[in-house]
Amino acid sequence: MINQSALTLGNVTWLTAAMAFVIAPHTSHLAWWVSAVCVAAGGWRWWIARHALRTPPWWVMALLAIAITIGAFLEYRRLFGREVGVMLLIAMLCLKMLEMRMKRDAMIVIFLGFFLALTNFLYSQTIAMGAYMLICVWLFIATLIGFNRIGTEPSIRERLVPSAWLLVQAIPMMIVFFFLFPRINGPLWMTPSEGAARTGLSESMAPGDISKLSQSDALAFRVEFDGPVPNSNDLYWRGPVLGLQVGKGWRMYESMPVDRIEYTPLSPAINYRVTLQPHGKNWLFALDVPNKIPPNSMVLPDYQLRSREPVSALRAYEMSSHLNYRIDAERSQSELARYLQYNPRINQRTIAFGKQMRERFPDPQTLIEELMRMYNREFTYTLEPPPLGENPMDEFLFDTKLGFCEHYAGSFALIMRAAGIPTRVVTGYQGGEVNPITRQLIVRQAEAHAWTEVWLPEQGWLRVDPTFAVSPLRINRGVNAALGPVGVFDTMADADKLGILRQMAYTWDAINSEWNRWVVGFNADRQRGLFEGLGMPDVDWRTLSIWLVVGIAVAGGGVGLIVLALAYRNRKPAVEAAFEAFCARIARQSASLARMPYEGPESYRQRLRREAPELADEAEPILFAYIQARYANNCDQQREANRNFVRLARRFRWGNFLP
Amino acid sequence: MGDEGGVADRILRSHQTILSKNGHRFNAAGPTTGTTAKLHKILAMSVMLFEKSAAQKTSSPARSIDAVMTHAGQIILGKELQIRLSIACILAKGHLLIEDVPGVGKTTLSHVLASLFGLKYQRIQFTSDLLPADIVGVSIFDRESSTFRFHAGPIFSQVILADEINRASPKAQSALLEAMEEHQVTADGKTMPLPEPFFVIATQNPSHQIGTFPLPESQLDRFLMRIKLGYPDQEAERALLKGEDRREMVARMKPMMSVAELQALQQEVSRVHVSDALVDYVQQLVTYSRDSARFEMGLSPRAGLSLLRSAQAWALLSHRHVVLPEDVQAVAPSVVGHRLRAVAAGTGARITDAADALIKAVAIP
Structure with missing residues (x-):
């Protein structure tokens, strides 16, 4: 009936294990019942192999497939998209395992397994995941070896060593594909993610929003400066600018993008490269104030x-900024009326306070200084301020006097607007940590910050950071310093007096940075840059494709030559090689006629005569000649005997004998 | 092996086909020039391989060996393979151990073998109180000559039928040991040679039976082969039940061969050709048994030698003068089975299990 010979317990066990291995990382985002289905299907398949049972009938499979599809729809409310697509692929592949009856079915499962390995990159592109997927591929190749072996089952060593060798042979091809395969902008696996990316910043700010963020030491972006890293109190990374005061908080103005950046630089530009972690929003960050626009933005x-x-995948861009500048100095105050607007119905004490302060200090410069002095004298920096009620700024300014950047920026901007001075809130990140190994600046989500910009005639927009007045440490040395030893990361720092852990963390960060830059971040721009470096500007996908073909030919040919050379060095004597080729030729006719490794020539001849008499007529003389050459006492005629056999076997091999 | 009869014929025919396909005409008188001449020479060689054996078939020792097999087969019904193995064992000058439950014809087989080869035999029934002296013999004081005179024990015989050898104490068993290996015995400080040829055909009950002393490995290794008889099949059993008494048949049996003929055959066995490729195969079997974790203990060099010698005998029994890997595989279960112990094999493991695993694991080079 059906040839089940390939689906031995050993082979099925390997296949099940490889599948489990490749599915394992997915379980973190799969619905629990999908994981359960996978485990059940795998276990069931293994049980079938273990006890040589029948595979389930088609109607059971059909019912299961329908049930899973309905389940997927109920779970995700759709049947297209990344999440549900991956889920269906996994579940159906597990069902397919239950349906395996022939070697061909197992091949399909294995090749889809390779594809499944790729889907893991949709969720994570870290080094660890790369290594894990490599092991997945290794396991699948080892499984393939078992399915393609005729006769005895290979041992673990016989599976793992040749498959590792195959992987090694694939390395040149992998490199060629990596560098030459035409890239679309962004990694191939970039699809709109469903709520996966996170950032601490948002398009609106109300007291309390950013405090959550300060707890997270997740990476926001890395920066590599061409020169020395600027001072910490210059490291203001500009993000969303909130110019609209509504309700209790601040929002962004909807405004049209402009083509050019125009301002008067007062200091030389500093150049740097930002590698931004995906955060799911459109914002790009640059030091105050950027002087160029990155591509595609x-x-x-x-x-x-x-x-x-x-930004849903790692994004790298070259930037340059001037740290001293004059912006919009020549504008009139009427042009900036939108930056004077506020909601007069709440925070009335604050508004009154602003107006009153302006009367006392008509000069804006003095007014700002006076306010700063007030913040410094009466306010305390904390990440856990008490909750604020209906008039949050009033309560903060006159009662609690406890808060963090958001409170200071928000209250200061409101006072200034009440005082008739154009003001806006700027959010972004402040500071960063220099990795001493890579000299890169690491900016974490904990470094999220809010500050203000005030417009003064003839001076334009000036940055005023009231948080600096309250807690200069926050600006000079970061969140941790400002909060004292009870801060977020100090537990680790305390335990790590020698700095070994910190050193290891820096090293790991350095490795990750290189990985992100050179592997994950190798996008179309980098690819173009590579070709420009090689003196070939403006390569398009056609040129790339040609180079790709050339690269494949060179890499494949090179590897092929090396493998052939190794095989030539370890080649067998002509008689043995010809016999092997002869047996392989028969095995191609029919797998069941293949010679077992332990089957002697005489018993093989007899089996052929029994099982395939028409083939035996042709094969017998060759087997006789083999026995003669290999086992008989040929005295001085050994060479003739060898030649006789090799000649006969070669002719057979080239198909002279078979119809 | 089966169909050797037509092989020479078939080679001739198939070579003829090849030659005619390639434009050569097969010329019985022999071609004269070039490649055709070479091909013809090779063809002649191939045929020789099998024709030589065909010639042997008609020579008298070979004919008598067939007769031995036929006659033994008439008494021990349905056990052709075991008979063939035990004859191969004798041709390879090895000692034979027959193991099975009582009553399946172990003793009968050993009697049959001894009588058919025309050898003088002695039977020793091993019991738990058997002493070494009962085997080797004792010196008794002779009053007339006032000296000790040695009374030879049953061991001074061409064939020793050691019945139920594992019933005796290890001490008595070891008395047989020296005799088997050295072909000599020592009593009262005097070393005496044993007659030639000298065989031990021992029978034993499976070691799990009551009142047995299992043979130690060192002693097992001295037996070239261990075979199991097993129950006869339906048909053979029926013939056995209806037929006449086996004991009487044995008693009536005439030798089929003289001692000289047997020795000539044994000589012939050692001349059966062993090619380098075959030695490679035997070596790989031995090496695998030593390296693999499947076996508790690897095969000794003696085991390798035994394997080769038995394979030579087996080839000769197939009227072939060339040892093929198949010969090694055919004798391996009997030669290797009692020398190998598969790891974690339970008490019920069959004799052939370890040997079978070994054969299946090693590819023929």
Whole structure:
């Protein structure tokens, strides 16, 4: 009936294990019942192999497939998209395992297994995942070896060593594909993610929003400066600018992007490279104030950089900024009326306070200094301020006097607007940590910050950071320093007096940074840059494809030559090689006629005569000649005997004998 | 092996086909020039391989060996393979151990073998109180000559039928040991040679039976082969039940061969050709048994030698003058089975299990 010979217990065990291995990382985002289905299907398949049972009938499979599809729809409310697609692939592949009856079915499962390994990259592109997927591929190749072996089952060693060798042979091809395969912008696996990316910043700010963020030491972006890293109190990374005061908080103005960045630089530009972690929004970050627009992005009139698409994959861009500048100095105050607007119905004490302060200090410069002095004298920096009620700024300014950047920026901006001075809130990140190994600046989500910009005639927009007045340490040395030893990361720092852990963390960060930059971040721009470096500007996908074909030919040919050379060095004597080729020829006719490794020539001849008499007529003389050459006492005629056999076997091999 | 009869014929025919396909005409008188001449020479060689054996078939020792097999087969019904193995064992000058439950014809087989080869035999029934002296013999004081005179024990015989050898104490068993290996015995400080040829055909009950002393490995290793008889099949059993008494048949049996003929055959066995490729195969079997974790203990060099010698005898029994890997495989279960112990094999493991695993694991080079 059906040839089940390939689906031995050993082979099925390997296949099940490889599948489990490749599915394992998915379980973190799969619905629990999908994981349960996978485990059940795998276990069931293994049980079938263990006890040589029948596979389930087609109607059971059909019912299961329908049930899973309905389940998927109920779970995700759709049947297209990344999440549900991966889920269906996994579940159906597990069902397919239950349906395996022939070697061919197992081959399909294995090749889909390779594809499944790829889907893991949709969720994670770290080094660890790369290594894990490599092991997945290794396991699947080892499984393939078992399915393609005729006769005895290979041992673990016989599976793992040749498959590792195959992987090694694939390395040149992998490199060629990596560098030469035409890239679309962004990694291939970039699809709109469903709520996966996170950032601490948002398009609106109300007291309490950013405090959650400060707890997270997740990476926001890395920066590599061409020169020395600027001082910490210059490291203001400009993000969303909130110019609209509504309700209790601040929002962004909707404004049209502009083509060019125009301002008067007062210091030389500093150049650096930002590698931004995906955060799912359009914001790009740059030091105050950026002087160029990265590719595929735009700039708003308030100097915020926006990407054209949400940053859902690692994004690297070259930037340059001037740390001293004069912006919009020549404008009139009427042009900036929108930055004077506020909601007069709440926070009335604050508004009154602002107006009153302006009367006392008509000069804006003095007014700012006076306010700073007030913040410094009466306020305390904390990440856990008491909750605020209906008039949050009033309560903060006159009662609690406890808060963090958001409170200071928000209250200061409101006072200034009440005092008739154009003001806006700028959010972003402040500071960062220098990795001493890579000299890169690491900016974490904990470094999220809010500050203000105030417009003064003839001076334009000036950065005023009231948090600095309250807690200069926050700006000079970061969140941890400002909060004292009870802060977020100090537990680790305390335990790590010698700094070994910190050193290891820096090293790991350095490795990750290189990985992100050179592997994950190798996008179309980098690819173009590579070709420009090689003196070939403006390569398009056609040129790339040609180079790809050339590369494949060179890599494949090179590996092929090396493998052939190794085989030539370890080649067998002509008689043995010819016999092997002869047996292989028969095995191609029919797998069941293949010679077992332990089957002697005489018993093989007899079996052929029994099982395939028409083939035996042709094969017998060759087997006789083999016995003669190999086992008989040929005295001085050994060479003739060998030649006789080799000649006969070769002719057979080239198909002279078979119809 | 089966169909050797037509082999020479078939080779001739198939070579003829090849030659005619390639434009050569097969010329019985022999071609004269070039490649055709070479091909013809090779063809002649191939045929020789099998024709030689065909010639042997008609020579008298070979004919008598067939007769031995036929006659033994008439008494021990349905056990052709075991008979063939035990004859191969004798041709290879090895000692034979027959193991099985009582009553399946172990003793009868050993009697049959001894009588058919025309050898003088002695039977020793091993019991738990058997003493070494009962085997080797004792010196008794002779009053007339006032000296000790040695009374030879049953061991001074061409064939020793050691019945139920594992019933005796280890001490008595070991008395047989020296005799088997050295072909000599020592009593009262005097070393005496044993007659030639000298065989021990021992029978034993499976070691799990009551009142047995299992043979130690060292002693097992001295037996070239261990075979199991097993129950006869339906048909053979029926013939056995209806037929006449086996004991009487044995008693009536005439030798089929003289001692000289047997020795000539044994000589012939050692001349059966062993090619380098075959030695490679035997070596790989031995090496695998030593390296693999499947076996508790690897095969000794003696085991390798035994394997080769038995394979030579087996080839000769197939009227072939060339040892093929198949010969090694055919004798391996009997030669290797009692020398190998598969790891974690339970008490009920069959004799052939370890040997079978070994054969299946090693590819023929």
